[in-house]
Amino acid sequence: MNKKNRVTSYDVAHAAGVSQSAVSRVYRPGVSVSKKTREKVLKAAEELGYKPNAIARMLINQSTGMIAVIISSRANVNFPEVLAQLNKHIAEKNKRVLLFTLDDAEQLETVIEQILAYQVDGVVALTAHFEPDSVTQFAKHNIPVVLYNRELPDHSVSSVCCNHDQGLRMLVDILVSHHHQHFLIMAGPKDSDVARARLSGARNALLSHGFTDTNVVYGDYSYDSARECLSAYAEKNALPTAIICANDTMAIGAIDEIRENLNLRVPEDISVVGFDGISASSWHSYQLTTVSQPTYFMTKAAVETLVNLIESPDIPPETRYWPGKLIEGNSVAAAPRDNE
Amino acid sequence: MNKKNRVTSYDVAHAAGVSQSAVSRVYRPGVSVSKKTREKVLKAAEELGYKPNAIARMLINQSTGMIAVIISSRANVNFPEVLAQLNKHIAEKNKRVLLFTLDDAEQLETVIEQILAYQVDGVVALTAHFEPDSVTQFAKHNIPVVLYNRELPDHSVSSVCCNHDQGLRMLVDILVSHHHQHFLIMAGPKDSDVARARLSGARNALLSHGFTDTNVVYGDYSYDSARECLSAYAEKNALPTAIICANDTMAIGAIDEIRENLNLRVPEDISVVGFDGISASSWHSYQLTTVSQPTYFMTKAAVETLVNLIESPDIPPETRYWPGKLIEGNSVAAAPRDNE
DNA sequence: ATAATAATTGCATTCGAAGTCATTCTTATG
DNA sequence: CATAAGAATGACTTCGAATGCAATTATTAT
Incomplete structure (x- = not known):
C-alpha cells in the first residue's frame, strides 16, 4: 500500500x-x-x-471518459432540467460530467485551459459566452464540441437546437388568427444566442404576416425585468394587444404587471405568449400559451452526436433542429376591437 | 508527439x-x-x-482536484441554484465538480464504485438515497464526505443543514399570532430527509403551542401533488384555517386549489405558508409567506468544511446549521372567526 | 583571483494500470 | 506418447508530469 x-x-x-x-x-x-x-x-x-484506479487507466488509455459541460449560472431557467438530463444520458454512455461555469468573457481563457488540461473526451457547451475562437482551440486539440441551443454562423461545429423560428411562427400564427394587429416583442438579453434566435423568429413570423417594425423591449429573462420593461414601455407608448415574450418567466412577469399595475385583463385585454413550457406556465393563475422545448430528445441528441464524434472524429459537423411543441393555455384571446 | x-x-x-x-x-x-x-x-x-496534462499530474500528486457531487434528479426544486453555487465555490478552491446522479437505491453500488475509481478528493451528497453504510465505504477509503441538508443519526459525518426546526417555528409562530387553531400540514415525500425534518419541525412548533395531532397529508413536492392531496383531503375533512406546506411549490399548488376548486380566498379564508423562498413565491399572484434557505452561505460552508477535511482528515465531523430567513408575504391573515 | 555558497539543471525514478512479447503450461490430435 | 496449437502467465515498458538527488553553473564574499 x-x-x-x-x-x-x-x-x-x-x-x-x-x-x-x-x-x-x-x-x-x-x-x-x-x-x-x-x-x-x-x-x-x-x-x-x-x-x-481510473486515473492510471486514463493515462494509459489516452481517454478519460469525462465530458466537460459548460454552463453559465445565469442561463435560461430550464438549465437545471437540461443539466440533469444531459448527465443522465452521459452516464448511460458510461462517461462522466465534469462541470464548468462560465459567467463572463474574462473567465473564458482559464476555463478553456482547465478543460484542455483535464483531457476530456468532449465538450457540451450550454453557454452564451463562448466565442467561435474558443471552439477553434478545442478543434486544434482534437476535442469534439457540441453546442446546445446555439449555432455558429458558419456551422463549423455540431449543434443541437430547438427550432425557435418554427416555435415562434406557431405562436404568432395563433395571435394573428385571433385578429391581433398590435404587437410588442419582449426579448431576452442581447448577448444570448437563444434570445437573439427567438427575437429574429418572432420578427420573421410577424413579417410573413405583413407586420413590419414591431416594437421591442429587452429584459434579462427574469420576472422582475419583465415587469420593469413593460411598465417603462407603457408609460410612453400605446399598449399592444399581444405581447410575445422570449421566455415563460418574463411572460408571467408581463401578465402580473398587466393585471396589477396596468389594471387590465389577460387574455381579454392583452394576450401574452411565452416560450419554454416551464412548469409554472401551466399554473392556474397563468395558463400560458407557450411552446415547450423537447429537452429530453435534445439532450439525448446532443450526447449521441458528441459520442459519435468522439468515436469517429471525421464526421462532419451537423446541426440538428428539434421542433417545439405548442401548448395552448388560456393567455390568448381575440384582440379587443380597436374602437373599444 | x-x-x-x-x-x-x-x-x-x-x-x-x-x-x-x-x-x-x-x-x-x-x-x-x-x-x-x-x-x-x-x-x-x-x-x-x-x-x-492534468491526468498525469493527478497520478503523481495523488490528488485529482475533483469533488464528486451526488444529486438526485427529482430532488427539491432549488437544486439547480444549489448546484450552480456549489460549483462556483468549488471552482474558487481550484477544484472541479464531477457530477453523479443517484435516483434510486439500485444505482447506489455502481455510483460508489465509480466515485472511488475516480479518486475524487471529496464528496458532497445532496441526495436522499444514500445510506449510512455507503458513507462508511468512503471513510474506509479516506474520502471525506459532507452531507447537504441531511444529517446522520449519529452525526458521524459532517453536514451542512438549514435549521428547519427554527424556520418552521417562525412560520408557526406567525400563524398562531394570527389566532389560527386549525392546521393542516402538507408534507413532502416520506423518503426525503429534508421533508421529514420539515414535518417534524412543524409538529414540534405546533406542539409547543399546545396543538397535538395535527393532520398531515403527503405530496411529492410538486404543484400537482399539492392540488391532488388537498382536494382529496377536502372531500373528507373539515378545512383547516392554515396550511403549512413542506415547500413553496406545494404551497402555490395549495393556493391555486383553494382558489379554483374550493372557491375560497387566500389569505382571508385560509392562510398558507411555504418553505424555500423560490422566486415564484414572490410573484404577485402568490406572495407567499415563507422561509428562504441561505443557500449561498450553506453551499459555501459545505465546500469549506469539505476542503478543510481534505487538508486535515483528522478534523472531527461537524454539523453546521444555518437559520432560515423569514419572508413575510401576503398569504397569512387573521384566522376567520369560528362561527363565520 | 579564489574559495565558499547559493541557485539551477538533468538524470532517474515514481505514480498505477494496460498491453506487448516471450515463455510456460494445457489440451487435443495424430 | 509426441507434438502442434492454443491458452495462460509474467517480465518489462508505456502513458506524462513531478521530484529527490547529484552535478553543474552562477553569485557573492574575501
Missing part, C-alpha cells in the same frame, strides 16, 4: 500470488484469464477492498 | 533545448527556475500549444 493507503493492483497481485498483469487482465473484458486466477484475484481484491 | 497528437513536456523540452524536469518546474509555483530557462520553455510551449 502506498502513502495514501490506496490498494493497488500490485497489492492484490501479491496477496493472490500472481503478477500485476494478471490482476489487470481480470478487470479488462475479453482478455483470457483462467478461472483459477480470476477467482484468486477477485478474492484478494475483495479482501483488500481494491478498486481499479 | 504521441498518437493522439498531444504535446507533452518532452516535446516542449526538446524544442526549448532543456530537460523535461525543467519544463515541469516552470509550471510548478515556488520552484527555482532561471529567467532564461523559463522564457525558453514558455516560448516553446506557446508555439507548440502545450498544456500540462
